[in-house]
Amino acid sequence: MKKDKDKILGKVTGDEYKFGFYTDIEQDSIGRGLNEDVIRKISEKKNEPEFMLEYRLKAYRHWLNMEMPGWANLNIPPIDYQDLIYYSAPKQKTKPGSLDEVDPELIETFNKLGIPLEEQKHLAGVAVDAVMDSVSVKTTFKETLADLGIIFCSFSEAVREHPDLVKKYLGSVVPYADNFFAALNSAVFSDGSFCYIPKDVHCPMELSTYFRINAANTGQFERTLVVAEKGSYVSYMEGCTAPQRDENQLHAAVVEIVALDDAHVKYATVQNWYPGDKEGKGGIYNFVTKRGICKGDNSKISWAQVETGSSITWKYPGTVLKGNNSKSEFYSVAVTNNHQQADTGTKMIHLGKNTSSIIVSKGISAGYSNNSYRGLVKVARGAGNARNFSQCDSLLLGDKCGAHTFPYIETDNKSAVVEHEATTSKIGEDQIFYCNQRGISTEDAVGLIVNGYAKEVLNKLPMEFAVEAQKLLQVSLEGSVG
Amino acid sequence: MQMLKIKDLRVTIEDQEILKGFNLEVNAGEVHAIMGPNGSGKSTLAAVLAGRDLTVTGGKVLYNGEDLLEKSPEQRAKEGIFLGFQYPIEIPGVSMVNFLKTAVNELRESRGEKPLSASDFLKLMREKKELVEIDSTLTNRSVNEGFSGGEKKKNEIFQMAMLEPKLAILDETDSGLDIDALRIVANGVNKLKSKERASIVITHYQRLLDYIVPDFVHVLYDGRIVKSGDKDLALLLEEKGYEWIKEEAGA
Ligand SMILES: Nc1ncnc2c1ncn2[C@@H]1O[C@H](COP(=O)(O)OP(=O)(O)OP(=O)(O)O)[C@@H](O)[C@H]1O
Numbered sequence: 001m002k003k004d005k006d007k008i009l010g011k012v013t014g015d016e017y018k019f020g021f022y023t024d025i026e027q028d029s030i031g032r033g034l035n036e037d038v039i040r041k042i043s044e045k046k047n048e049p050e051f052m053l054e055y056r057l058k059a060y061r062h063w064l065n066m067e068m069p070g071w072a073n074l075n076i077p078p079i080d081y082q083d084l085i086y087y088s089a090p091k092q093k094t095k096p097g098s099l100d101e102v103d104p105e106l107i108e109t110f111n112k113l114g115i116p117l118e119e120q121k122h123l124a125g126v127a128v129d130a131v132m133d134s135v136s137v138k139t140t141f142k143e144t145l146a147d148l149g150i151i152f153c154s155f156s157e158a159v160r161e162h163p164d165l166v167k168k169y170l171g172s173v174v175p176y177a178d179n180f181f182a183a184l185n186s187a188v189f190s191d192g193s194f195c196y197i198p199k200d201v202h203c204p205m206e207l208s209t210y211f212r213i214n215a216a217n218t219g220q221f222e223r224t225l226v227v228a229e230k231g232s233y234v235s236y237m238e239g240c241t242a243p244q245r246d247e248n249q250l251h252a253a254v255v256e257i258v259a260l261d262d263a264h265v266k267y268a269t270v271q272n273w274y275p276g277d278k279e280g281k282g283g284i285y286n287f288v289t290k291r292g293i294c295k296g297d298n299s300k301i302s303w304a305q306v307e308t309g310s311s312i313t314w315k316y317p318g319t320v321l322k323g324n325n326s327k328s329e330f331y332s333v334a335v336t337n338n339h340q341q342a343d344t345g346t347k348m349i350h351l352g353k354n355t356s357s358i359i360v361s362k363g364i365s366a367g368y369s370n371n372s373y374r375g376l377v378k379v380a381r382g383a384g385n386a387r388n389f390s391q392c393d394s395l396l397l398g399d400k401c402g403a404h405t406f407p408y409i410e411t412d413n414k415s416a417v418v419e420h421e422a423t424t425s426k427i428g429e430d431q432i433f434y435c436n437q438r439g440i441s442t443e444d445a446v447g448l449i450v451n452g453y454a455k456e457v458l459n460k461l462p463m464e465f466a467v468e469a470q471k472l473l474q475v476s477l478e479g480s481v482g
Numbered sequence: 483m484q485m486l487k488i489k490d491l492r493v494t495i496e497d498q499e500i501l502k503g504f505n506l507e508v509n510a511g512e513v514h515a516i517m518g519p520n521g522s523g524k525s526t527l528a529a530v531l532a533g534r535d536l537t538v539t540g541g542k543v544l545y546n547g548e549d550l551l552e553k554s555p556e557q558r559a560k561e562g563i564f565l566g567f568q569y570p571i572e573i574p575g576v577s578m579v580n581f582l583k584t585a586v587n588e589l590r591e592s593r594g595e596k597p598l599s600a601s602d603f604l605k606l607m608r609e610k611k612e613l614v615e616i617d618s619t620l621t622n623r624s625v626n627e628g629f630s631g632g633e634k635k636k637n638e639i640f641q642m643a644m645l646e647p648k649l650a651i652l653d654e655t656d657s658g659l660d661i662d663a664l665r666i667v668a669n670g671v672n673k674l675k676s677k678e679r680a681s682i683v684i685t686h687y688q689r690l691l692d693y694i695v696p697d698f699v700h701v702l703y704d705g706r707i708v709k710s711g712d713k714d715l716a717l718l719l720e721e722k723g724y725e726w727i728k729e730e731a732g733a
């Protein structure tokens with residue numbers, strides 16, 4: 001059976017990325033390279049208040065003295081930061097007030113991506129902020145939400161319209177000095193979403209941001225800030241795609257979440273950046289810092305992510321559990337195929353008393369890919385009765401791929417209960433044959449098995465996206481078996 | 483009508499010839515029993531018919547007049563071939579319902595039929611569950627995961643009942659079953675019996691053949707059929723064992 005095993009493993013073909021098209025649209029961009037002038041120009045183009053420029057410059061000056069982290073289990077080719085374009089925007093008349101003013105090319109682009117910008121066409125109950133390259137193109141349902149006092153707008157708009165809120169919370173969870181990519185992002189971030197839920201408001205619709213990289217040689221540096229006031233609730237979701245290109249593109253985002261007393265924030269990601277071709281050429285470098293703080297007592301932050309794209313992923317969405325009795329959960333499926341690499345996981349930092357966290361991480365590796373889980377559970381001295389349960393599973397398709405688990409546990413309080421479980425399994429050819437014998441094709445069999453394996457995580461996604469994510473899992477593994 | 487014709491089939495595994503010129507013809511409406519000592523090649527035969535990627539070094543197999551060995555396993559399944567596995571495979575995380583719904587609808591699609599609605603599917607499942615007296619809780623679990631040996635075998639028959647194959651190949655489905663289960667399994671096979679269908683029943687025990695009365699009994703020894711007869715041959719084997727067959731074959 002050696003022979004057919006080789007055949008199953010060797011046939012890594014067909015990987016079809018469905019969003020690889022490029023929209024030919026006039027761009028307004030700043031030339032390649034990074035220096036203080038470029039940062040001033042970005043800030044100027046965005047009409048930013050002075051505090052914002054100062055923040056950017058401080059971050060930039062700090063970044064100059066930092067080095068790219070080398071500890072991840074990744075093989076990252078050198079990046080020439082002076083060869084990148086840091087600002088690129090589809091040219092359009094100022095910020096469009098209504099859809100009639102949005103360039104039809106852009107509407108068409110988002111239609112193709114399955115994200116219609118017309119409110120009546122959109123999924124019921126989902127508000128979207130559509131971001132292309134460096135700017136937000138359109139935010140839907142803004143007015144409906146405003147009636148409840150909810151602010152949901154592009155980050156640029158928030159900087160101009162709600163500077164006090166931005167000033168108060170920007171960098172409060174991820175300081176610019178946090179790490180190399182966070183500093184870079186803080187210096188040059190272009191756009192992203194801002195969302196503010198007032199006290200005791202239960203946000204009635206899913207808020208979502210859809211990120212699209214379009215222009216070539218452009219880095220995408222978006223910034224998201226979610227603030228949930230006392231007793232509020234919001235479910236937020238982001239999705240992303242990029243054209244198929246031979247060069248690698250850098251995406252370094254920062255997401256900050258603040259949950260005050262009794263607030264609950266759900267944050268879901270379906271990441272489908274272009275993963276590169278099957279030889280590993282091209283693809284997005286996804287170097288992202290996402291962090292939430294359960295600032296208030298009894299607050300809760302729930303992460304759910306489905307990661308299928310990017311050629312390299314470096315990302316550890318985490319939560320600082322500061323409020324007493326606060327909770328956080330992290331549910332993740334990360335798929336790597338062909339030559340993709342992922343080093344991803346989470347950090348749960350327990351500071352408050354009676355805090356608890358759950359980590360469920362499911363890695364799926366196929367082809368020649370490398371998939372690492374890296375997770376930190378830290379219990380501070382003052383965090384009495386902290387609880388953590390971690391479950392890290394790896395599923396392998398074939399034997400040229402790798403799966404690794406790096407759990408770090410640091411407890412400074414004896415009352416902490418931290419549990420870690422890990423499993424590794426393989427999709428066996430016997431399982432595939434059993435399905436085949438019942439008339440189920442190999443692709444469908446892999447789909448069934450993978451979706452069964454990831455079910456626990458998919459169940460955590462907002463319903464509107466769970467089905468999409470399920471399809472995505474299957475598509476991204478297409479051609480990885482037999 | 484001739485359904486299956488195996489002519490001089492030779493299969494090699496790891497440089498060892500396992501099937502050494504195997505011949506068998508099966509007509510629609512017939513039940514064939516294949517018996518034979520351990521390691522004689524019975525499961526290998528079942529596997530090669532179902533489409534396992536084995537090295538065929540000679541001979542051919544015609545199914546409804548077409549070359550069977552050319553077809554993918556799923557194509558064979560769609561054309562009505564069902565294998566009851568000697569060792570059914572566990573598929574954690576995939577529910578029986580999901581698994582069978584996919585299988586049934588694939589089959590329907592290949593026949594140009596619409597997929598079954600969720601409620602029609604559940605109804606079909608209920609019906610067949612009663613037929614094979616399978617415990618409801620089993621079908622709510624993942625495919626074969628944690629099933630007892632006997633439950634796995636019953637589950638094979640349940641799947642067969644759901645998929646209604648044209649040619650059922652049952653590889654020791656009776657092994658490890660208690661008396662009641664044996665009757666149920668036999669019942670499942672007999673229910674499917676018709677002029678258009680056929681089965682090949684691989685077994686070590688004559689007692690199954692009291693329930694499923696075969697038209698032919700074949701003895702497979704050392705990679706080929708060395709003796710064929712009617713159900714009395716099974717009785718004879720039960721009484722005398724395989725020694726005399728081996729001697730005859732050696733002579
Ligand atoms: N993957 C394999 N690698 C090596 N040898 C194999 C393999 N599969 C089958 N064989 C050998 O082929 C021969 C026939 O095996 P097979 O399973 O067909 O026998 P069987 O007649 O079904 O036996 P049993 O009655 O015990 O089920 C045996 O000697 C077995 O060891």
Ligand SMILES: [Mg+2]
Nearest residue numbers: 524525568653
């Ligand atoms: Mg056998």
